[in-house]
Amino acid sequence: xxxxxxxxxxxxxxxxxxxxxxxxxxxxxxxxxxxxxxxxxxxxxxxxxxxxxxxxxxxxxxxxxxxxxxxxxxxxxxxxxxxxxxxxxxxxxxxxxxxxxxxxxxxxx
Amino acid sequence: xxxxxxxxxxxxxxxxxxxxxxxxxxxxxxxxxxxxxxxxxxxxxxxxxxxxxxxxxxxxxxxxxxxxxxxxxxxxxxxxxxxxxxxxxxxxxxxxxxxxxxxxxxxxxxxxxxxxxxxxxxxxxxxxxxxxxxxxxxxxxxxxxxxxxxxxxxxxxxxxxxxxxxxxxxxxxxxxxxxxxxxxxxxxxxxxxxxxxxxxxxxxxxxxxxxxxxxxxxxxxxxxxxxxxxxxxxxxxxxxxxxxxxxxxxxxxxxxxxxxxxxxxxxxxxxxxxxxxxxxxxxxxxxxxxxxxxxxxxxxxxxxxxxxxxxxxxxxxxxxxxxxxxxxxxxxxxxxxxxxxxxxxxxxxxxxxxxxxxxxxxxxxxxxxxxxxxxxxxxxxxxxxxxxxxxxxxxxxxxxxxxxxxxxxxxxxxxxxxxxxxxxxxxxxxxxxxxxxxxxxxxxxxxxxxxxxxxxxxxxxxxxxxxxxxxxxxxxxxxxxxxxxxxxxxxxxxxxxxxxxxxxxxxxxxxxxxxxxxxxxxxxxxxxxxxxxxxxxxxxxxxxxxxxxxxxxxxxxxxxxxxxxxxxxxxxxxxxxxxxxxxxxxxxxxxxxxxxxxxxxxxxxxxxxxxxxxxxxxxxxxxxxxxxxxxxxxxxxxxxxxxxxxxxxxxxxxxxxxxxxxxx
Numbered sequence: 001x002x003x004x005x006x007x008x009x010x011x012x013x014x015x016x017x018x019x020x021x022x023x024x025x026x027x028x029x030x031x032x033x034x035x036x037x038x039x040x041x042x043x044x045x046x047x048x049x050x051x052x053x054x055x056x057x058x059x060x061x062x063x064x065x066x067x068x069x070x071x072x073x074x075x076x077x078x079x080x081x082x083x084x085x086x087x088x089x090x091x092x093x094x095x096x097x098x099x100x101x102x103x104x105x106x107x108x109x
Numbered sequence: 110x111x112x113x114x115x116x117x118x119x120x121x122x123x124x125x126x127x128x129x130x131x132x133x134x135x136x137x138x139x140x141x142x143x144x145x146x147x148x149x150x151x152x153x154x155x156x157x158x159x160x161x162x163x164x165x166x167x168x169x170x171x172x173x174x175x176x177x178x179x180x181x182x183x184x185x186x187x188x189x190x191x192x193x194x195x196x197x198x199x200x201x202x203x204x205x206x207x208x209x210x211x212x213x214x215x216x217x218x219x220x221x222x223x224x225x226x227x228x229x230x231x232x233x234x235x236x237x238x239x240x241x242x243x244x245x246x247x248x249x250x251x252x253x254x255x256x257x258x259x260x261x262x263x264x265x266x267x268x269x270x271x272x273x274x275x276x277x278x279x280x281x282x283x284x285x286x287x288x289x290x291x292x293x294x295x296x297x298x299x300x301x302x303x304x305x306x307x308x309x310x311x312x313x314x315x316x317x318x319x320x321x322x323x324x325x326x327x328x329x330x331x332x333x334x335x336x337x338x339x340x341x342x343x344x345x346x347x348x349x350x351x352x353x354x355x356x357x358x359x360x361x362x363x364x365x366x367x368x369x370x371x372x373x374x375x376x377x378x379x380x381x382x383x384x385x386x387x388x389x390x391x392x393x394x395x396x397x398x399x400x401x402x403x404x405x406x407x408x409x410x411x412x413x414x415x416x417x418x419x420x421x422x423x424x425x426x427x428x429x430x431x432x433x434x435x436x437x438x439x440x441x442x443x444x445x446x447x448x449x450x451x452x453x454x455x456x457x458x459x460x461x462x463x464x465x466x467x468x469x470x471x472x473x474x475x476x477x478x479x480x481x482x483x484x485x486x487x488x489x490x491x492x493x494x495x496x497x498x499x500x501x502x503x504x505x506x507x508x509x510x511x512x513x514x515x516x517x518x519x520x521x522x523x524x525x526x527x528x529x530x531x532x533x534x535x536x537x538x539x540x541x542x543x544x545x546x547x548x549x550x551x552x553x554x555x556x557x558x559x560x561x562x563x564x565x566x567x568x569x570x571x572x573x574x575x576x577x578x579x580x581x582x583x584x585x586x587x588x589x590x591x592x593x594x595x596x597x598x599x600x601x602x603x604x605x606x607x608x609x610x611x612x613x614x615x616x617x618x619x620x621x622x623x624x625x626x627x628x629x630x631x632x633x634x635x636x637x638x639x640x641x642x643x644x645x646x647x648x649x650x651x652x653x654x655x656x657x658x659x660x661x662x663x664x665x666x667x668x669x670x671x672x673x674x675x676x677x678x679x680x681x682x683x684x685x686x687x688x689x690x691x692x693x694x695x696x697x698x699x700x701x702x703x704x705x706x707x708x709x710x711x712x713x714x715x716x717x718x719x720x721x722x723x724x725x726x727x728x729x730x731x732x733x734x735x736x737x738x739x740x741x742x743x744x745x746x747x748x749x750x751x752x753x754x755x756x757x758x759x760x761x762x763x764x765x766x767x768x769x770x771x772x773x
Contacts, residue, residue, distance in 0.1 A: 008116035011160055015120055015153040019127065022145035034139040036228035036303070045307045048763045053374060057520060064519040066584065067577040071527045078521055 047092050054086035111176055114164035114255035121157035121208065122245035124150045128238025136231040136302070144231045148219050151234060154241055155212035162209050165202060165254050169195055174264050177256040178202060184266035184689045186660035191272045197280045198267050200401055200416070201254035206281065207397065208244040210288040214317075215241065218292050222313050225765055229309055232299035240291055243423050252416055266660070266690040275335035282328030283355055287393040289321020290358055293365070294390035294431075297383050301434050306379070306441045311369055312760055316750055318369075322362045323746040329355050330739045341695025341712050343630070343727050345735065348497040350476045354396030357469050357476075361389035364465040370603075371455045374520060379442040380435065381462070387431040388466075392473075394424050404480060450522035457515040461508060468504040472497065502556045506563060509618055512611050513539075513567035516574045535569035557626030564615045564622075571608045578605075598748065606749030613742035616734045620706070623731030632714070632725045644728045646709060647671045653720055654681070661685040663696070666713045666722045670700065682713040682724070706733040 017024075037045065061082060065075040132147030134140070165178070169192050174180040182199040183192050197203040215237040222230050248254065293314040300310035332352065333345040346352060365385040371378045398404075402417030435442075448456060475492040483489040517523075517531040543562035551558050575594070583593035598605040633641040635650040642648075649669045656663050665683035669676065680698035687693070700709040707730045715723040 004110050004113035004116070007113050007160075008120075011117060011157060012120055015124060015150075015157060018149045018153045018156075019124070019146050021149060022142040026142060029142055032141050034135065034141045034144050034228065034231055036139065037305075042305075042307070045309070045764065049307055049376075052759065052763060053376065057374065060520060063578075063581055067581040069517065069523065069527060069531055069577070070519045071524045074519075074522055074524050074527065 044093070047089050051086060051089035051093060054082055054089055058082050058086060110164050110167065110173075111255040111257045114161050114168075115249075115253065117157045117161035117164065118245060118249050118253070118255070121154045121161065121212070122242065122249050124154040124157060125212075125238050125241035125245050128154065129235045129242050132231070132235035132238050136235060144227075144234065147234045147238065148223065148230065151212065151219060151238060151241070152216040154238075154245075155209075155216040158205070158209045158212045158245075161248075161255075162196075162205055165196060165205060166193065169193065172264070173260075174262075175257050175260040176254075177258050178254045180258065180261045180264045182264070182267055184264040184660065186689060187264075187267055187272075188659050190274075190277060191267055194271065194277050194280075195267050197284070198271050198276075199254075201248070201252045203280065203284075204244060204248055204252060204401070205254050206284055207288060208241065208248060210281075210284050211237070211241055211244060211291060214288060214292055215295075218295075218314075218317060225761075226309050226313055228303050229296065229299050229305060229313065232302040233295045236295040236298050237291065240295075243419075247416060247419060251419060263689065266687060269661070269685060269687045269690055269692045269694040270339055272660075272687075272694075273335055273339045275331050275339070279328055279331040279335055282324050282331060284328075286321050286323075286325025286328050286355075287358065287396060289317060289324060290362060290386075290390045290393045292317040292321065293386045297386040298431060298434060301383065301438045301441075304438070304441060308373060309764055311373065311382075312764070315369075318362065319366065319746065319750055322359065322366060323743070323750070325355065325359045325362065326742055326746075327739060329359065330736070330742070334736060338697065338699065339694070341697045343697075343710055343712060343725065345624075345732075348475070348494050351396070351400055353472050353476050353497075354392075354399045357472055358389045358392040358396060360465050360469040360472075361385055361392055364462045364469075365389060367458045367465075368462050371458050375444075375446050375455055377444040377446055377448070377455065378459075379444060380439065383435055383442065385462075385466075387428070387435070388469075391424060391428050391431075392469075394420070394427065398424060399476070452518065452525065452528060453522050454515065454518045454520045457511055457518050461511050461515065464504045464508050464511070468500060468508075471500045471504070505618070506556065506559055509560065509563040509567060509615070512614065513563065513570040516608065516611075517570055531573070532566075532570065534573055535566045538569040539563065539566035551627070554622075554626035557622045560618055560622040560626075564619050567611060567615045571612055574608060575605070599753075600755075602751055602753055603749045606745050606747070606751075609745030609748055610742055611745075613738045613745055616738035616741060620731050620733070620735035620738065623706070623734070624708075624729040627730050629728040630725065631727075632723065634721055634723045636719075636721045641724065641726065643709075643726045645672055646677070646726075646728070648680070648711070648724070648726055650722060650724070651679075653683075653716070653722075658685065660689060661687045664716060665696070666716065666724070668698070668711060668724070670709065680709070680711045682711045684713065684716060701733055703733060706731040706737075708732045 058079070061070065061075065061078055064070040065072075070078070128147045128150040131143055131150070135143035135147055165176075167173075168176045168179050169183055170189075172179070172183065172185055172192075178199060178201050179195075182195040182202070187195070195202070197206045215234075219230050219234060219237070222233075293310075296310040296314045300306075329352075332355070336342075336347070337345040362385075365382060368378050368385060369382050372382050398417065398420040402420060404417055448459070450456065475496055478492050479489045513535060514528075514532065517528060517535075519527075539562045542565040543558060546552075546558055546561055551561065575597075578597045579590060579594045582588065582597045583590065586593065586596070588596065629644040631641055631643045635641060637650060637652060640647050640649040647670070649671070651667045651669055654665045654667060656665075663683065663685050665681040668680045668682065670678050670680055678700060680700055682698035683696050685694045685696055695712060695714075698711040702708070707728060710727040710729055712725040713722050714725050717723075
């Protein structure tokens, strides 16, 4: 009983320490705001997904065409819109002169 | 030490509740330190669950019968390994295993994703904490494995059916699968709560879902093999409600693994995917409910228990809560692209999803019907094999065909001419095999014949895909065939790993069709020296042998096997009597022919006092392909799961290092 009690108390203390660690390690946090993507970054992720999707689709289309799964006519019809889609995403992602090098975040309160 | 176990569970409950409450508050109010604290609480909950589990293991190993659980599920004469498996042999222990695996998954998944998706993880923590809170509460307040009593001289022992090596692996693997489905559920719900409509949650859970699905699949296959060698009725799957309970989430997860690719490739089916994730998780809870509540009597349902109401309430809350959340986020989930053609890869995934979900819901109806009919009419009407077999054929055969057609279709659109050209070889091979089998007499079962022909079509189309892919790769990179082949697989592990898994499903289909549509059975009562015939085999009953096992008395009927007058070995089938458990188990004899894949299966159904035995003998063609399918399934899953450094870099670039500004 005594050993069980001691072990139980030790377990409880260890758990409390682990749970309170973020507050113990940083007791007077200047910035206690959870990072989350701002509107701009969300839009950027969306564009990156669009870009990757279009590039992967182009790659797959080339491969399927080469391996005979796609006819020449289908290839010609599909490749144009995919290239346009990839180009649009890439263009939208091009760095602008005023762009900031750091991640875009929601302003800290 | 029961006090330590109880204390550990109370601590686990408190930590899980904290992860739920503090995590939800932190995610809502965007509090960084509180969110980290809630995340740490999940890790600490795992430590507490591990301590509780350790206490139970030690009690089992020490034969500490002051623990009611140990006294009810173990005995002094129980062999060591089965003493360990008694951990999940009873209700309370298996719930503790659920909690242990859940908290382990939770700790691991939040640790892995804490830096790359902190806003998402902030919402995932309270969801996982909520699930853990429910299970910890069950163990603390409703069904504790640490209840004590006056020490008994010996325990009641373990159910003899569970005293089988497969039971060491089957339940933990099933649980790894069931519980693993909480990860995509938590991330899917987390993404909705965080209003993230990108694919971050899918990327974060892709491998976890695949791993859980693999565990669930292998767990079921091991369960089927256990039923085959241990239960002794001559089959491997009986559409038992608890077997169905494991199959349903697996089917839903299979549908999700396919449809999620459509979301990744085309940004479509977002609502459908989130619904599938909810369905798979709720079905995994439902499976646990069926096993624990005793609502349906089967060998798996341990006992009547007070858990049923709690579980049902939890399932209802989870289902309604998830659906309400999806409803409120519908505007965010609308797809911007449309299906371009009904003859495309994404369309084939849509068809496969409809078939898989329809099959899943048909099984669910079969499981629920007896309960509902008892509620409404006061008498239970069991839904038996023919109902399920009908739908297995109705949905399974088109699914099999789709597995062959799908890989031949391109994304976006495929012309009919291109499809006809691509499928020419597979179709010709399937047709030739079908005709040959018909000539050989396989027409006795039309579904069996169709299953074989479709299987040949699928295998041929997979081979064609590998050959064409390797050839194309070789043409581009100028690599020799073996290098081109390995780089083809390495560059698209999910696709080619998936094809290997398809090959495993084909092996499974061939095994099931062979052993169920073309089996031969014969029953006879034999006295010593008498024989029975079975498909060219002669089985001659020689004598009865009795021996003492570690915790049982084993009775075996020795049967000589001959074929065409030539001796072909001996089989020994019989029964084990367990005096402590006061139960008897069937011990079947199986002689496998690994060359043909067939099994000669012998059951001593009844051993009479005068030494005569009623035998049931079965010849099951190709049944061993089912077990072979398990190895191929694991190989395919491992290929798909294997980390891909190129892809990791691409994803890191997409989600972790997006530094450029966006042109509006």
